[in-house]
Amino acid sequence: MSPRLTRVLAGLSDSESETRRLATQNLPELPAPESCDLLLVALGDPDWRVRKEAANVAARIEPRTAVVFALARALGERDDTGLRNAAVEALVSIGPDAVAGACDALTRLDADGRKLAVEVLAGAPTLAGMRALARALSDVDSNVVTAAAEGLGRAHLAGDEARELALMKLTEVLASGATPARLASLESLRALGDGLPWAVLEPLFADAWLRRPAIAATGGNTTPRAVLALAEACADSSATNSFEAVFALGQSLEAGWGDDDLLEVAAKTLRASPAARGRLRALAKAGNVDSRARGAAILALGLIRDPDDVALIADALADDAVADHAEAALLLFGCDAVEPLLVAGRTAVPSLRGAALSMLPQLTLSPTGAGAGEEGPAHLAAVREALGDVSAEVVAPALKSLAFVGGAADIPAVAHHLTSSEPRVAGAAQGALLAIAARNVDAARLAATRVDPRGDGALAATLLLDALARAGSSRPEDAEFLASALSHREAAVRRAAVEALAVLGGEEAALGVTFSLADEEPVVANAAIRALGRLGRAEQLAMLVAATRDPIRLAPLLRALRDADPARAFAAARPLLRSKEAAVAAAAVDVIGSIPVDARIEALMGAAEHPNHEVVKLALAQLANTGDERALASLARAIEHGAEAVRRYAAELLGQEGGAEAEGMLRARLDRERSAEVRTAIMAALSSRPDVETLA
C-alpha cells in the first residue's frame, strides 16, 4: 500500500471530523479504484462537513465513468439519507457526464432513489436528461412526477429542443395532473420563459390551490383582461394573494407603460375598491422591506391619483430601490402633486426634501401639468427658498430644478453656489447657470460685464460667456477675457475658461488652450485636451499622441484626436493595441471601439487576444457594442479563455447577444465548465433575454 493511501485511510478513520475532512481533500490524488471506493466512504460520513467536502472533490476523481456509476448506485442506499443526498450533490457537480448514470438509476431504483435521480438530471441539464424527465412525468410515484415537473423548468438550459419538449409536456400536466404536479408545472412553465397566454392562466384563477401561483404567473401580461383580473385580485381576501397580485400588477403596468387605455383599465378597478387601495397603501409604506412589492404598490397608487397619497409616494423618492417608481407615479399626478409635495417637503429629512424639489419642474412641465399657470410661481418660490438650506442634499436638487425653471433673476443666487465646497452643489450650480444663461442671453451678458477675469466673480462670468458662445452671442472682447482667465488662481476658473474657449473657437483660442496642456491640475489639463479635439487640432494632437510617455494622458488624447479626425485617431491607436502596457492598450481599445469604420472589428478581435485580462474584457465589450456578427467568433474564444473572470464576462455578453449560435456556445461550454462561478454565470446567461438598452 502506498504511503499516501495509508495516510488518507488513517485520516478517514480518525475520530476527529476535521481530520477526516482534510483527508477527503486528498482523495483525487489517490489511484483508482481506491479513490472511488474511499469517496463513497467519505460521502457516507456521519459529519455533514466531511460529506460536503467529498461532494466537492468528486468531480476531480478519475475514471469518471466508474465514479458516476458508483454514485448512481449510492442513490439507492435506502437507509443512509446522508449518503444519498451527498451523492446527488456529487453527481450534479460532475455535470453532464453524470447524466447516463442518473438515467440508468431512474429505471432501476425505488421511488426515493428515482426522485434523487430526477434531482441530478435537473441539476445537470442536458437534452437526454430532459427527455428522461419528460418520461418520468408518467412515473407511478407522485413525488417523482412532481420532481420531474420541477426539473423540466430548467430545460431551457439544455437547448431549444429540450425547451419545446418541456413546454409541451408541462402544459399537459397543468391541464390534467394532480395538484402538486400542476403547481410544479406552472412554476416551471414560468421559468421557461415568454409568459403564459391568458387563456391558459384564466381557469387557474378559480382554483383554490393554483390561484396564487397563477396570479404570480400573470405578472407582466398586458392583455386587458389579465390586467383587470390582477387589479381585482389586489383586493383578494387572502393577504398573500393580494400581495402577489400587487406585485404582478406592477410588472404588467411596467410592461404596458404608455398604453393609456390599459392603465385606465387598472385605474378604474382600483379606484372602485377601497380594500385594494388599503392594501396598496400598506405596501407602499416606507417600512416595507420588499422593495419590489413597494415599487409596484407605488405605481398603482399613481394610477389612482388620490392627492392624499402624494406624501406617501414622495417618501419613496429618497430610497434608491423605488425612487424610479415614485417618480413615474408622481408624474401621473402632474401638477396635482405639486401642492402636497411642497407641504410634505417642508418637514421631511434633507434627502427627501431634495428629492421632492427635484421633481417639481417635471411635474409642472408634464403633459397633465401644462397650462396650469398658477402653480408656477408657488413652486418656484419653494425652489428658491431651498437654495438657502444648509444641506447639500437640498441645495443641489434645487439647483438642478432651477436649471429647468429658473429665470434671469436667479443668476446671482445660482452663481453664489459655484464656489461651494460640496462638489455636487458646485457641479449643479454650473449646470444651472449654463442652462439659465442660454435662456436669458441679455441678462447673462449684463452679469458678465465688468468682471475682473482674475478676480472673484470670474468663474460665473466665464461660464456665462461659455453659454453666450453656445447661443451664438459672443463678442470680440470675450476671447480676451477668457485668455486672461486662463491664468486665474483657481483651477475651476481655468478649466471653465478652457471649455469656453473651445466653444468660441479660432486661432487665439487654440493658442491659449495649448498652453493649458501644461497646467499642473489634471482637471484643467484634461479639459485642454478635450478642447483641442473640439477645436479640430488633429495635427497637434497626433503629435502629442506620438510623443506622450504617460499612458494615462494617452486615453484623453486619443479621444480628442478622434473628435478632430477619426481616421487619424484610428491609425494612431491601432498599433497601440499590442502594447504590453495594459493602460495603453486599454486606451486604444476604448477609442477604436468608438470609431465606426469596418476595420475596427478586426482590430478589436486582435485586442481580444491581449495577455492582460482587463484589456480582453474591454475589447469584448466594444465588440459586443458594435453588434457585428464577427464579434461572436471572439466571444467563442473568450468563453474558452484560461481566466475565470474572462469566461464569466464572455458568458454574460453571449447571454446579451442572444440567438441560436450564442446559446449553442454557452451550452457547449456548460458541458465542460468546472468552475462553479462560471457555471452560474453561464446558466444565468442562458436564462436571460437580451434586454433592450434604455439610453436617455
Add this chain to the structure above:
Amino acid sequence: MTRRLFGAGVGEAVLRADEYRLLRDLVSERLGIWFGPESRLSLERRLRERLTVRGLTSYSDYYHLLKFSPFAAEEWEEASEVLTTHETYFFREDYQLRAFKNELLPLVAERNRQRKRLHIWSAGCSTGEETYTIAMLVLESGLFDGWEVRIYGSDLSKKCIASARRGAYGPTSFRVTDEAAKRLWFRPVGEREGDPGTAVSHGVAPAVRALCHFAQMNLLDKERTYLVGRCDLIFCRNVMIYFDAPSRKRVIEMFHERLVPGGILLLGHAESLLNVSTAFELLHLRGDLVYRKPTTAGTGSEP
C-alpha cells in the same frame, strides 16, 4: 418606462451597459461589493459625484481612472465612501448581544482563565457603535476585571474610522438605546448648564473607550488583516450581505485563520455561512446561532 426618467440632470453622464459591467466587476474585485443588475441605477447615482469632482465626462473615463491611473488608490478611497452603506447604531440586534453577553462571554472567560486575555474584533464597524457596544457588554459582564481586554474596530472607510475615534454620537445612533444605558455609558457633549436634554451629542465614557482600538482596513486585503492578532470572537454583521460569493468566501477563510481554535464568529441575522464554508461548526445557543472554529484534536488551548 420607469427607468431613467429623471436620473441625470442637465449635461450629466449616463452609465451605459458596458460601462456598468466593467465598473461592477472592478468594484467587486476591489471591495467585494456586488452591484447586481437591479442596482445599476444605484451605482450610477452613487458615482456621479465622483465624475463631477474629477471633471470627467463619462463613466468610461472613471473606469480608466480607477483601473489604470496612478491616482487610482486615492480615488478608491473616495469611491468606497460613496459605494458603501454605513448605517449602524448602538445595541443593534439585541437578541444576539444578549446571547453574546450571557452565553458566549462566560464560555470565553472559562476557557481563557489562565492567560487572562480577551481579544474581540468588530470587522466592518462603520462609525464604531458596534465596537463600543461590545466593550460596554464586556464591562457589564464583570467577568474580565484585571484581564488584558482589547476590542478592535475596523472599517474600509477612513471617515468612519475617524468618527469612531472621536466617539461622539447624535440621536440616530441611539434609536434603540434605553435611557439607563445611555446615562451609564455616555457623557452629554455641549449641554447648556442647568438645562439637561440640550446636548447636541453624547460621548462614549472613558472606561469604554480605553478598551477600543480602531484601524482602517479592507477585509479583502489579507496583509492588512494580519495586523489584528488572533481573536477569541469576531463580529462581522451587515457587511458581507453586500458581497459577492467569492469575496464572502475569501473573508470567511481569513476570519477562520484569525480566530483561535474554538473561536466564535457572529454574523448579522440575515446572513449565513451555508454554502460558503464547511470549516466552521454551528453552535446552538439559547438565544442565537453562531459559528465556531473547531478545536482540532490535541490542541485544547489556543496557540
